[in-house]
Amino acid sequence: MSDGAAPDVPLSRNRNYTILWTGQLFSEFAAELTLIAFPLLILSMAGSPLQMGLASSVLAVAMTAAVAPAGVLADRWDRKKIMLICQALRALAISSLAAALYLDSYTFGHLLAVAVVEGVLGSVFQPAEHAALPTVVPESQLSNAVARNAARPFVAMLLGPVAAGYLFALNPISPFLANAVILTISLATMLFLRLPRGGAGAEPAGEPRPQAGFGGQFAEGVRWMLGHRVIRTTMAWAVVANMVFSALLIIILTMSNEDEVGPGEIGLMMASFGLGGIAGAMAAGWLHDVLKPSVVVLGFSWILPAAVALMAVVPTGLPLGAVLGVAAFFAPVANTVVMTYQITATPDELRGRLSGLAALASGAAAAFGPMIGAFLLAGLGDGRKAVLVCAAGLLVVALASTASPVLRRFPAAKPSEAEPVSA
Known part of the structure; x- marks a missing residue:
């Protein structure tokens, strides 16, 4: 068995694994939408190639800078709460950009701020999800779960760019609204996730663990x-x-x-x-x-x-x-x-x-x-x-x-x- 009390049932009927898998798929799909929608929006606003490059670099730097601290956070705090907060704040950030476009108050600085939030929180979500996996999947099924997880980035890479281009052609606001909706659905789904208590991601009541600092x-x-x-x-x-x-x-x-x-x-x-x-x-x-x-x-x-x-x-x-x-x-x-x-x-x-x-x-x-x-x-x-x-x-x-x-x-x-x- 896994670290938690995951029942030895097929993965397709494992409720918690399905929630985890879907939540990360939505997260990766939303990230792919953003990756394509940002440069499309900059170009449509008569932005320069320099702005496009800067936005992409800010997103990449934010993602890379956050992953190591995110791993520490996933080991010292409740992993479910981390994932919920990440999806909620990402949805709010991308919604603010959609609202700015609707109100005709878009600024490049606003887009850069959203890129930082998206990059950081997308990276914080990932280690929490990865670390939670063995607590909901029996050891005998772990390799199959990892294999199914390996399909998610390829699915997101296939569908994300196509969806972003199609939605942007309909209306520049559309990919950002779709992104916010996807993240909100992910948030709502993950409210029903149950992780076993007592692991690193969930501290048992009355037994606080002594912890060193982040460094x-x-x-x-x-x-x-x-x-x-x-x-x-x-x-x-x-x-x-x-x-x-x-x-x-x-x-x-x-x-x-x-x-x-x-x-x-x-x-x-x-x-x-x-x-x-x-x-x-x-x-x-x-x-x-x-x-x-x-x-x-x-x-x-x-x-x-x-x-x-x-x-x-x-x-x-x-x-x-x-x-x-x-x-x-x-x-x-x-x-x-x-x-x-x-x-x-x-x-x-x-x-x-x-x-x-x-x-x-x-x-x-x-x-x-x-x-x-x-x-x-x-x-x-x-x-x-x-x-x-x-x-x-x-x-x-x-x-x-x-x-x-x-x-x-x-x-x-x-x-x-x-x-x-x-x-």
Whole structure:
């Protein structure tokens, strides 16, 4: 069983898991709406490309800056309350922007303030949801739950941009109203969430726990992560792979533009990436059960450079999209193996901090990856050569993974493997 008293019923009938899954899906879908609606609004208000870039940067910086403190918060306060407050304040912030548009009182400063609120609270919501998962799902079903969770970002990436563009074409206020409604529905749904008492996210009455300050608790989480060999290794493995793949996406989009691939076909090419990820998430739970963890981790490490090398020779557009989809298929499978181990090996009182640290590492990879891609394009002057450099980088990751005793003998998820906090 899980840490809490979750009944051993199918996930589809697990009420609390369904609420958690839906709440995070709404959160990610709302974030995707915002990501597209902000630049569309700035352009419609005769804003400059500088304003567009500034708004995107403010949103990204707010998200990245908040994830580590958010992990500490998820370990020291009631996780349900955190999620409810986040959704309520996000809905209020985005509603204020819709009201400003309706009243014809829009200002760019107002949009930036909403971007900060959206970035910070979206990041605060995520570790609380991640840390709550093992308390509502039986241990025997945790890998399937993680696999289903892996599908959510791909669903949001597929639907969010399309919905934002369509709604904005109807009326510039529409995507912001829709965002507020989605977050309000999420808030209303999560009122019915039941988390077991006594975990890190909910303090038992009459038994207040002595707590260090935010800085001390964050340092405690970092020490624990660095002291756990498997988690430390998988974190580094994921960061490097994500950074190279983020660089690759910029290179592919540039190549497609240079080859005069139409916007519609580029959209379908990137949709293939999302569809591949959804398909992989659907198969991830089953593959986790039938394959050894080390086979999944090392297999993905070698499939990725092979797929990227193939991208250097296939035509841009739909053929390249098909290869992207194949690569995306295996990502949720590997993530399910790694995340299931991390969740079960981490004590409940540290799960929020681990989630925050993982999100911080992922955000850093996503921030530096595009810059690396741009430097490769500028330095090599040829997109296909840049793709081959990315493939070579991933080949180095595959070789290092194979040489690593930790990844070569990646352990199955066992709660007994949780290690004590380092001093």
